[in-house]
Amino acid sequence: MVNKQRTSAVLAALVLISLCACQYSTQTRYNYSEVGQVQVVQFGTVVAVRDIDIYGENSGATALAGAAGGAALGAGTGNGFSSVAGGVAGAAAGAALGSGLEQAIRRRGGVEYTVVLQNGKTITVAQNVSEKDTILEINDRVMVQINGQYQRVLPANNLPEEIEKPKGIKLK
Structure with missing residues (x-):
């Protein structure tokens, strides 16, 4: 349980860092x-x-953070092969979620x-x-x-x- 909480905290921190990187130039912002x-x-x-x-154009940072968090969460769902499969599935789902989140934020x-x-x-x-x-x-x-x-x-x-x-x- 502690491992999942740590993974969630890391994932949340990576998402926040990605959100801060979404600044863009305007008349008054350089x-x-x-x-x-x-x-x-x-x-x-x-x-x-x-x-x-x-x-917005995806930087890939949020997808990467989502993949890492999803892999960590998915790997913690089982033992042996099921742990690997969970990690792979979690990485794919996390990457898709992260990419979609970044696209929505940058719009x-x-x-x-x-x-x-x-x-x-x-x-x-x-x-x-x-x-x-x-x-x-x-x-x-x-x-x-x-x-x-x-x-x-x-x-x-x-x-x-x-x-x-x-x-x-x-x-x-």
């Missing part, structure tokens, strides 16, 4: 790898907005923006949304951050449309 990286910005105007569903709503940039190009960006984000509307002035990993459409209505040329350093 991945650690993005911090300190240059973000090229282009200005534009939103011409269309629509809600979208985002389906979320998002928004797709269609933006006409200053250079005349039209782009669409599917974007994650968090509770802190501003949902943009048609005709909003925006800046699009482009870094090769994750593009963001950010509000720019509050930014000036014209500024003085920044002061530089003159070389002698």
Whole structure:
């Protein structure tokens, strides 16, 4: 009985760790790898907005945790061959359960923006949304951050449309 409780505790801990890894980039949330990286910005105007569903990609971590927990629980159900068979069946069931759980957790709503940039190009960006984000509307002035990993459409209505040329350093 103690062994099953320990296995359940380990499985629960692995699932919680997997859940914490489900963070995603938004307007206001940056991945650690993005911090300190240059973000090229282009200005534009939103011409269309629509809600979208985002389906997560399985990392395999939750399936692996489920397989380990299921194998441990299944192996504890019998002796000899039945213990091995229980472990194999438990691993398969745990992996399927873990994978399905991760898929359900990573499923979320998002928004797709269609933006006409200053250079005349039209782009669409599917974007994650968090509770802190501003949902943009048609005709909003925006800046699009482009870094090769994750593009963001950010509000720019509050930014000036014209500024003085920044002061530089003159070389002698």
